[in-house]
Amino acid sequence: MDKFRIAVIAGDGIGPEVIEEGKKVLSSIAELDGGFEVEFTDFPWGCEYYLQKGEMMPEDGLDILKDFDAIYLGAVGYPGVPDNVSLGGLLLKIRRGFDEYINLRPVKLLQGAPCPLKDVSCEDIDMIVVRENSEGEYANVGARLYPGTPQEMALQTGVFSRKGCERVIRYAYELAQKEGKTLTSISKGNALGYSMVFWDEIFAEVGKEYPEVRTQKLLVDAASMFFVKDPKRFQVVVTSNLFGDILTDLGAAIAGGMGLAAGANLNPEKKFPSMFEPIHGSAPDIAGKGLANPLASIWSIAQMLDFFGREDWGKRVIEAIETLLVEKKTLTPDLGGTAKTQDIAPAILEILKR
């Protein structure tokens, strides 16, 4: 029998609350299926750990994680620890250290989910954003010079390598080709004359190998406008690390809110474990109150099941989320309901067992 070993980093704020629900869903699915097992190993890493130990995870943290089949992450960051320290020491360290160079973020409006746009139907918002996840604006190369003087300055360099751009762009072309979808590249070559011009060139170059994929190229400012005004023009989207970060919060906003947006950090070669997480943060404003919506973290379980080759269950989880949204009986306050975080997994499981 297949056994999937999953490292769990629930993290900070609402992280532990939403992860608990995802764990309940995955354990019960394994029982219902009977054909595979899951084993969770919890790691207490995060901001509290940092305050005690002076580091977000142990120095050999990546070594500890490297043999797991997947990592399930809640959220990282909390007031009291500078965000660049907490994220740089855990989430971003894992993404980079495990070469999780693809960040797959579905922006899909399910039936029953709230949408702030007028005159759109579910078919109009159904895209998958392929975000570069290992370099670009997030490479964290730079310097602080002349601190404390009037000449003080900060330099932050984007790193766009041929290898890094090519592999994410190729992944997106493959996905678009496989699914018979259009591909949109979002960049900013009119202002960023080195990095984004390079990106655009590589998009055109790789595209020559995929003549059957219909493409569109947009500047990120215009693309943001079209996310709101005409989301149906997007199917598969490929973009840089920072633009992908920003666009997918916007994507979350048009597709049900932060409580419904999931993301998979993939190392497609499976040389290292991939990591699955809701895209939202630790939401200190609602933490510890049972108010957090765990559907994003449950959606990321669906992505994990897809990655394990159990797309049948991945699909059923999304359908169960959709049924929950349509029935409106068990929803958290962000979706207009009165249910608590911990009520959601049982409701999803009840639907899955019908």
Ligand code: NAD
């Ligand atoms: P956030 O995503 O935590 O919250 C933004 C808003 O969305 C808040 O009003 C919050 O209450 C709401 N929200 C988020 N998730 C929700 C959910 N599941 N259910 C209901 N409402 C939800 O973003 P932020 O406030 O900018 O960041 C808070 C902290 O989280 C910071 O330390 C930040 O660096 C960190 N962060 C971490 C991750 C991550 O670990 N992947 C992602 C984003 C932000």
Ligand code: IPM
């Ligand atoms: C996300 C988050 C992270 C990112 C932060 C917390 C570093 O916002 O996963 O979207 O910018 O990638």
Ligand code: MN
């Ligand atoms: Mn983000």
